[in-house]
Amino acid sequence: MDLKNLYREVILDHNKNPRNTGALPPPALIAQGHNPLCGDQLIISCKVHDDRLDEVRFEGTGCAISTASASLMTEAVKGKTVAEIEDLYNAVHHLLTHAQSEAPAALGKLAALSGVAEYPARVKCATLAWHTLRQALSGENSTIKTE
Amino acid sequence: MNISELRHTMRARRADFPILDSTINGKPLVYLDNGASTQRPLAVVEAERHYALTTHANVHRGVHTLSQRATDAYEGARERVRRFINARSSDEVIFTKGTTESINLIAQTFGRLLTAGDEIVISHLEHHANIVPWQMLRESHGVILKVIPMTERGELDLNAAAALITERTKLLAVTMISNALGTIVPVHDLIRMARAKGVPVLLDAAQAIGHQPIDVQALDCDFLAFSAHKLYGPDGLGVLYGKRDRLNALPPWQGGGDMILSVSFEKTIYNELPYRLEAGTPHMSGAVGLAAAIDYVEGLGFERILPWEQHLLALATQRLSAIPKLRILGTAARKASVLSFVIDGIHPHDIGTILNEEGVAIRTGHHCAQPAIDYFKVPATARASFAFYNTEDEVEALAVAIEKTIALFE
Numbered sequence A: 001m002d003l004k005n006l007y008r009e010v011i012l013d014h015n016k017n018p019r020n021t022g023a024l025p026p027p028a029l030i031a032q033g034h035n036p037l038c039g040d041q042l043i044i045s046c047k048v049h050d051d052r053l054d055e056v057r058f059e060g061t062g063c064a065i066s067t068a069s070a071s072l073m074t075e076a077v078k079g080k081t082v083a084e085i086e087d088l089y090n091a092v093h094h095l096l097t098h099a100q101s102e103a104p105a106a107l108g109k110l111a112a113l114s115g116v117a118e119y120p121a122r123v124k125c126a127t128l129a130w131h132t133l134r135q136a137l138s139g140e141n142s143t144i145k146t147e
Numbered sequence B: 001m002n003i004s005e006l007r008h009t010m011r012a013r014r015a016d017f018p019i020l021d022s023t024i025n026g027k028p029l030v031y032l033d034n035g036a037s038t039q040r041p042l043a044v045v046e047a048e049r050h051y052a053l054t055t056h057a058n059v060h061r062g063v064h065t066l067s068q069r070a071t072d073a074y075e076g077a078r079e080r081v082r083r084f085i086n087a088r089s090s091d092e093v094i095f096t097k098g099t100t101e102s103i104n105l106i107a108q109t110f111g112r113l114l115t116a117g118d119e120i121v122i123s124h125l126e127h128h129a130n131i132v133p134w135q136m137l138r139e140s141h142g143v144i145l146k147v148i149p150m151t152e153r154g155e156l157d158l159n160a161a162a163a164l165i166t167e168r169t170k171l172l173a174v175t176m177i178s179n180a181l182g183t184i185v186p187v188h189d190l191i192r193m194a195r196a197k198g199v200p201v202l203l204d205a206a207q208a209i210g211h212q213p214i215d216v217q218a219l220d221c222d223f224l225a226f227s228a229h230k231l232y233g234p235d236g237l238g239v240l241y242g243k244r245d246r247l248n249a250l251p252p253w254q255g256g257g258d259m260i261l262s263v264s265f266e267k268t269i270y271n272e273l274p275y276r277l278e279a280g281t282p283h284m285s286g287a288v289g290l291a292a293a294i295d296y297v298e299g300l301g302f303e304r305i306l307p308w309e310q311h312l313l314a315l316a317t318q319r320l321s322a323i324p325k326l327r328i329l330g331t332a333a334r335k336a337s338v339l340s341f342v343i344d345g346i347h348p349h350d351i352g353t354i355l356n357e358e359g360v361a362i363r364t365g366h367h368c369a370q371p372a373i374d375y376f377k378v379p380a381t382a383r384a385s386f387a388f389y390n391t392e393d394e395v396e397a398l399a400v401a402i403e404k405t406i407a408l409f410e
Helices: A009-016 A064-077 A082-097 A105-118 A120-137 B003-016 B042-054 B065-085 B099-109 B132-141 B158-164 B187-196 B244-248 B284-300 B302-321 B348-357 B370-374 B392-408
Strands: A029-035 A040-049 A052-061 A143-145 B093-096 B119-123 B144-148 B169-175 B201-204 B223-227 B238-242 B260-263 B268-270 B326-329 B338-343 B363-365 B381-385
Touching: A009 A064, A009 A105, A029 A120, A040 A064, A040 A120, A052 A064, A052 A082, A052 A120, A064 A082, A064 A105, A064 A120, A064 B348, A082 A105, A082 A120, A105 A120, A120 B348, B003 B284, B003 B302, B042 B065, B042 B284, B065 B093, B065 B238, B065 B284, B093 B099, B099 B132, B099 B169, B099 B201, B099 B223, B099 B238, B119 B132, B119 B158, B132 B144, B144 B158, B158 B187, B169 B187, B187 B201, B238 B244, B284 B302, B302 B326, B302 B338, B302 B392, B338 B392, B348 B363, B348 B381, B348 B392
Parallel strands: A029 A143, B119 B144, B119 B169, B169 B201, B201 B223
Antiparallel strands: A029 A040, A040 A052, B093 B238, B223 B238, B260 B268, B326 B338, B338 B381, B363 B381
């Protein structure tokens, strides 16, 4: 295993300078994600108009993988429909849990997370933002946990 | 023994722990997660194997030879524990699953006799195992939980403790060594305060048991809990020590075989100590392993273990303190060989992953002591914890791996 494969430039960059941080003013769909094992806390707020995600922001504390994954996700999902986001989630989940799988071109920068599959203990760090976003989109404002 | 003799002695001891020869990610294993669990020497593995191959049957049951042998081995282990902690009598030694179960046993027996408004005093440094059982008692019995506060250095505020321990206190339950920060708690002072008010004391010795000699009579504690796997012994076994009068005053805990003298559907007569508190078939091979672990530790001697671990702690503290951006949490005057730290801008989980890539095993997270970590307003820490078999080279390997981590994130 090569650390540079996990901590790629893109990941380190998004960890240091996360995009789309903060909280959207109400009315917004909001969900809180919590990883009790790591202590990661994440709040995602988003606005959906005509089934399309107009805006999304995140705030919280987490490791580099969790922060970069959240940051990359916000860039990737903006402007997509809820169904497209679900497809993207499935593709990301496959990428994170299947080592050596070829990242589909549709994933774009999210492909930088492929190294996570070599570190099973870290998969939950990368999926926390996605689970939280899906929770927010479901309209049920609540806390979700990954462990 | 001077440091150079200790260095030689401890290095030779590594041969007793084959797992220390492992490679992880192509690098020699540097095992610095001893606070979570220590490794087992061959003597312990062999003792358990010998038990399984020559001795095993159920204890206290059969008239046949193996049952007698197993009983002798199991009761022999109890006597070995008694000598190790200097209990008055071996029936004051109760075998449990571990420290957590030992504390829960007290909470669910001693605690059952408490009523609303009774107070239990714990400290800010406690492991969740010495917090949650008392919170459960708060919910079920309305007892009041009071917490001895800690200071910026990770020490307990003894003046506050003196004010918290009163005639209303029914139990003082404190750790001897903080697993998260390494603080050695001045339990003698706390016990003196408790004695003055007639308050019984439960000591959580989970971290302390492998790092210092413990004499329950000299301590004059009422209960003491520890786990075998933090004393170079097997997992799944622990001990609850209690003064005989205290144990006899406890209502029965789990019901079942071994804890009874006779059972009819109308009435059950409970057994004597220690069996009264050990329902069901116990972990016999584990007890035999623990006895072997005690032999091993006493053979080496705390007079060697302690100064070497303190030497490693001092070396690591000095080396890590010199790393920019690194901050050590827990700077008590008296510490066991535990070093908790954070690095500006790098989450402990990333530190743990990168260190593992270098073969260095440390713990990251809240160490099951969230309040003690929350105090420092961090979500988690990285923790290196040293055992006698660790070396100065391993301290250096830790420091170099940390420097690599920082470089990667720059």
